[in-house]
Amino acid sequence: MRWMRRKERESDLDRELQRHLELEAAEQREAGVGAGEAEWAARRALGNTALLKEDVRQVWGWTAFERLAQDIRYGWRGLRRSPGFTLFAVAALALGLGANAAIFSVVDAVLLRPLPFRDAGNLVEVWEEASHMGFPLDTPAPANFVDWKRRNHVFSDMAALTGDLYALTGAGRPEQVTGSPVTANLFPLLGVAPILGRNFTTAEAREGGPRVVLIGYQLWRDRFGSNPDVVGRRIWLNAEKYEVIGVMPRGVAFPEETQIWLPLALGPRDWAARDSHYLRVFARLKPGVTIAQARADMNTLAANLARQYPETNTNVGAAVVSLRDQMVGSMKLALWVVAAGVGCVLLVTCANLAGLMLARAAGREREFAVRAALGAGRGRLLRQMATESALLAAIGGAAGVGLAVWTVPLLRRMVPAALATWSQPKVDAALAGFVLLAAAVSATLFGVLPALPASGGDPAAALQRGGRAAIGGGTRLRRMLTVAEVALSLVLVVGAGLMARTVWELSHVPLGFRPDGVITLRTALPVSAGSRYQSFASRSAFYLRVLERVRAIPGVVSAGYTTFLPLTNAGGTSEFWIEGAPPPAPGEIRDANHRSISADYLQTMGVRLRAGRFFRDSDGPAAPPVAIVNAAMARRYWPGRDPLGHRLRLGEAEAPWITIVGVVDDIRQMGLDVGGRAEMYFPCTQPAATYGFFTPRDLAVRVTGEPARYARAMERAVWDVDRDQPIANVMPMAQLVAAKLAWRETAMKMTGAFALLALLVAALGLYGLLAYTVARRRREIGVRMAMGAHPRQVLRAVLGEGLRLVLFGVALGAAASWAVMRALGNLLYGVAPDDPWVLAGAAGVLIAVGVVASYAPARRAAAIDPVVSLRSE
């Protein structure tokens, strides 16, 4: 029997039962029952044949797959019968799942995919903690690194590096590359090895060591055409020859966008320095050590160092940050917020579809009753509804993946630069798996749960009711679902509102300078031994000649050099001493942003002078050293007094005194959301404050007309002065400012889009519910109107019902927002997470949407003709 096919088995069973009925009928006749009656009696004795066959099939037990195929067929047929519902459900699911897939691709790329290092979860960056100076994460001093490395108990190894810009010259266009002098143990610590050549040796990483360099994969590919012969070749970096000893693997651009690595060549004096902070320190946790334990150990160590070296280390702590968090930065929070938002959209969609499924189930009560009476088991009916939901989710999921294919490439800018060369959002197996999971969860939420009450009813009662009058048990559940939709939508709208306020605040922050009409570029002068810019005079000459040529370009209004343009460096500060002021208490450091600028820079940027004067060409190397301070510095160090004429210096005994000649407005120097820090400017024509790190590198040029048009002319001007000088970051200042807003803007647009989507779906949900209720209560409304109810009363009653649901949802959502929004933390700027205006605005939007969604069903209810409605049933 086992080998028999399904059809044979079925006919076999049919024949067997047929024989039974024949025999039974014959016996009944023998017992004296009438001919026609006997057959009926036989049938009654056998019971429900459909159910019996179903039981036998269950015994056969091999039909699971076939039943699935049958379910899918039935499901498909069921969906085809209501194309409107099907289309809406598929579209809503495609949007919901597609949006989730797109955001997942970014979460995957940024937070989930493994980093290109061995056991990256154990890698950390260690900072000095100098919050008292406004630097919660400060670059460690070399001597502190040495002590940390020797005295900690939590790291298996610690490595240090610095960063600089290098001029890569030789064949082709001069190029500025980011480079890192590193200790020899960095790459072994990270667990990466060169794909070609070798790593540095410890012997190479010393003062006066050999000039060797490792190059990054990207540089190798773009500049050297992936030629393996590059190992052993000599390249020009900062006008000195370096031997390439190896190529690092793809994705290793560490830290941030570094493309070349050199041995860190610090001498014994450098390693002993505890007062200049410029290293970045990376470490690997010993197996089993947590970050919290590492923090505790490092805090103890830092406290010991503070006792040991009170002049330099008082208030200097240590901070340990996981490498992933370091690379991802504030993007992590933004991503989770966006992910939570898009998850909410899917939830709203599911709630909505669950409501529609309930309505459908109520409408199909009769169909189900008939099928139950014909012998379909309760489980079978449940399964059929589940199959329909699964079908919808499958189609919606497939369409969602299609949407993701289209949207994922647009999300590249959400990947932080430090990760961009390694991982990009993409549509892959992980994404498909995620969509599958999300679709399954959705199908369960909107399909199976509401199906539970629908399948349990008593078929006889449902048949008798005939789908009439029963305001199904599902309606209460639907009401609750609608309230949930409204609540979730409110949370999304509040989130989007807060992000919009933040972006508005940040884009209207008083910058203190005028970015429009300014084009900028960077020319970092190499200061190596072989460079022609070793002397102060040669650097000054370069700036003056470039400025002269740039000013000669038609349309240029003014031009100026600076150490760093606003918003491009969150550091670059110097300690200073004020003439006649008492020495600072131990651990209190007088520290201000330090920028070395050419005479016209502040005017070019449009910074307003408050007192005194700007720099002049006459502030030359031989003239008395001068400085300009900002209003915040004047207020803080000369409260209630005029700082003009006072003197400060940037070192203790031997440094020259510098006279303050001007006070300017505060500008947003370190970031759009960082204001009010003390700042000092020095003329780049005077060596007193123009050295090393503070050597000018950024050029700002105010022009008439579109700034971007001047890019080529400016490059020509620079290369006229030095054709080996790399030029980088040519862009309008306005673009630079806009880029600082970029990820917050992206987060705002996304939460906005999600909020809109949720609103739309919730509105449809409310509309659907009311329309359904009105349709089912036609008769009741008809009776009321026949008894004298005015259409306006009916209208008001339906509107009132819609509004009641909305208000309930708004109240729930407001409470949820209040609890949830503080998680937005430092994503927000200039607006509190519980801002009453944003909340009120969002509530207003939802109420308005609620009224609009309720209006049409209310109108329809008011237009019911009592006579027609009473007759129709």
Place this chain on the structure above:
Amino acid sequence: MADDASERIQLLQGTLDMLILRTLLFGPAHGHQIARHIQRTTEDLLQVEHGSLYPALHRLERRGWIAARWEPAAKDLKREFKYYRLTAAGRKQLVAEESRWKKLTGAVARVLWPAEGA
């Protein structure tokens, strides 16, 4: 027929299987015969629900305790019936079931009439 339904005893789970096997010990039979046989030998006390008979037959067949073949009836050569017969495995199963049943009834009896049992 429906009037005295309340007097009849509902079959215990699994008991029907044993009764079918026991019935087939006398020789092959088709479904209707089996039902009738059980009913008659218990003097109509046990009513076999025809609706549960066939799933039980297919279940036993699937376990290999009985086998089926379409054969013409002895009285009526024109019509074929599906005759079930006991297999060797079925015979063993019946023995096991019978001894289990004896134990069960004995145990129940000892609880209901303890004096007699002792």
